[in-house]
Structures are given as structure tokens and as C-alpha cells.
Amino acid sequence: MILVCVKPVPDTSNLAVSTSQNRVFERGKRVLNPQDERAIEIACQMGEATAVVVGLEEDIDVLRNALARGAAKGILVTHPDARSFDAVVIARILAAVGRDAQKIVCGTGWPSDALGQVGYRLGAEIVAPSGPSKLPSAMAIMKAMKKEIKKIAAQDLGVDLTPVSVTKSMGLA
Amino acid sequence: MNWANLYGGAAEESEYSGIAVIVGAADAGKRVVAKARELADSLGCYVKVYGPASDWGPVGADQVFSGGSILKFVEQEKPEVVLFAPEPVLLEPILKWAQEKSLPVIGPCFDVSIDISTREAVGRRTIFAGAMTADIGSGGRKPQIFAMDASRLPEPLTQASRTATISALE
Numbered sequence: 001m002i003l004v005c006v007k008p009v010p011d012t013s014n015l016a017v018s019t020s021q022n023r024v025f026e027r028g029k030r031v032l033n034p035q036d037e038r039a040i041e042i043a044c045q046m047g048e049a050t051a052v053v054v055g056l057e058e059d060i061d062v063l064r065n066a067l068a069r070g071a072a073k074g075i076l077v078t079h080p081d082a083r084s085f086d087a088v089v090i091a092r093i094l095a096a097v098g099r100d101a102q103k104i105v106c107g108t109g110w111p112s113d114a115l116g117q118v119g120y121r122l123g124a125e126i127v128a129p130s131g132p133s134k135l136p137s138a139m140a141i142m143k144a145m146k147k148e149i150k151k152i153a154a155q156d157l158g159v160d161l162t163p164v165s166v167t168k169s170m171g172l173a
Numbered sequence: 174m175n176w177a178n179l180y181g182g183a184a185e186e187s188e189y190s191g192i193a194v195i196v197g198a199a200d201a202g203k204r205v206v207a208k209a210r211e212l213a214d215s216l217g218c219y220v221k222v223y224g225p226a227s228d229w230g231p232v233g234a235d236q237v238f239s240g241g242s243i244l245k246f247v248e249q250e251k252p253e254v255v256l257f258a259p260e261p262v263l264l265e266p267i268l269k270w271a272q273e274k275s276l277p278v279i280g281p282c283f284d285v286s287i288d289i290s291t292r293e294a295v296g297r298r299t300i301f302a303g304a305m306t307a308d309i310g311s312g313g314r315k316p317q318i319f320a321m322d323a324s325r326l327p328e329p330l331t332q333a334s335r336t337a338t339i340s341a342l343e
Contacts, residue, residue, distance in 0.1 A: 015301060015304060088275055113298070113299055121272035164276065164312060164314060165310070172305055173305055
């Protein structure tokens, strides 16, 4: 199996800023991390790629996007607290899912805000973005609806899901 | 006598000391070393630099280590806090080691502060593509590791008379 790790990230074109609450709200569903688009392409060039997303049930749309971009199968690992999982926990989950993978491919982190830690923590092949990726065609999007998606509950993987980092406070920049 | 070590247990919290900086590129490294100096002065501890032998003393290093490996350095010196600029050559060994030890790496941070009474370090970084900032700590786990966005740290002040001892790791 060639596993490509895909991260659901906030849609930065759809954020609401609340100065009274000193925070940002996500108004819509999360989207496929742009840094992962190239990783999906590279993984598909290697062979039959399986895309994996760790998130909420609604992140199935991110997985379908990955399937439309060429991944042959998808795995959605869900947990109600997925949004609070840090890189240590995400890497544990992906290592469990990719235990039998010949290769694991990860994009670099979300633009500007992230280190792209998970790939390094997994010892995965890291793919940096290089130019724009191809948009999936309407046909590819339709075909993606018929591709196999396996759903796994994170708590069934037998890994420690306790986040190790602690967020002390947050506020508007 | 450290009974925990004698019987193979985890190092006690008091055995962690010093602020370590793991450096790659000199320019980014100097800003991070200077930040480490500021933190070390508030805690009253050493700044230990691991990387290519260079003149880290004037920007705030007390000790410089080279040779061996990043892993050997951290496990030998047991720093309380580790800072580094997230260059790819450093990210791979540090993050692999951090995953083995179940340690978070907070970053990229544009600032780090330490509570002197609890010795808990907190890194400040942006989230939501820069729309918000968050203060994040490692929940008491040590060493506390932070990847620093060196471009957002101030130019280091140098003291030409300041020197650092240099040691080679085996």
C-alpha cells in the first residue's frame, strides 16, 4: 500500500473574525491542505495510492477530493476530539494505519503556520509543493464518489490518543 | 545517588537543566542562541549549543558541543528547554526523536517565555494562517522543545569578550 496522508485544514477564505470574543470561527467545512495536493500526485505516480484523513465525519469531503485527484482508495479515521489531536497523536494514528504500507507520503505543513511535523515523525517521504497542482475534472469528481472509503474509529486502533501539548491561551493576532 | 537512574527509571525533573540550542545555519542560529540567553538569564542556568563549532560565545552560549549526534547531545546534557530553527536538516532527527519520546515540538514560534516559579515554558505561535496567536506548552514533559521562527527574533547583541567552552561528543 502506498499511503498518502491528507490533512483537513480551515478554509482561510471562509473565516469569521469576532473581536468581541477575541477569536476566529470557521464558517464552513475544512478543505484539503493545499500542501497535500502535490503529495497526492506524487503518491499516485508511485502506484495505487490510498489517501488517509484523520478528522471528523464531515471531513469525508476532503477524502473525496483526494480520491478525485487520483487516490484509488480512502481511509477516514474519525474521533470526536480529532480537532484537538496534536502531531504526536496524529503520527501514532497514521503509523497504526500505515503499519503495512510500503511507502508513506506526506506534504509539508499548512502554509506559514505549521512545521509539517507529522511526516517527519512518521519517517515518511516528504513532498514539498512545486508549482500548481491539476484541478480534478468533473469526471474524476464523479468517479471519486464510487471509490472505496474505509471508516475507522481512532479509539479502535489501540494507540494513546491523549494530546501531549497544552494550549494555554488563544487570541486574535 | 540517583536511585531512579540506577534502576533504569526516568530522569528526575531536577536532572534537567539548561537551555539547549540546536543550530544549523549560522545566521538563524545566532538569533536563537540570543533568545536562549535571555531565557537562561531569567532561570539562572547555562546555554548549551549543539552544532558546527563556531563562535557562539559572544551571542550568549556558555557551552558548545559538536560531533556525535543531536540525540546523544540531548540525552547526555538533559536540557530543560530545547530551541532550534526549523531547517529541514534539523527537523528530521529532532522530530523522529521527539516522536519516540512522545514529546511535543511547539512551533514555529515567534516567542518563548518561561514561568520562573514553575519552570514551564510556553511558545507563542500563529494559527489559522496568522489570524490568531496561541500560547502552547508541553504539559510538564521535558525537555520542552520549541521550533523558533528566527526571522521574527531580534538581531542578537554580541559581547566580544564572552566565550564558551567547547566540547566534542563521542
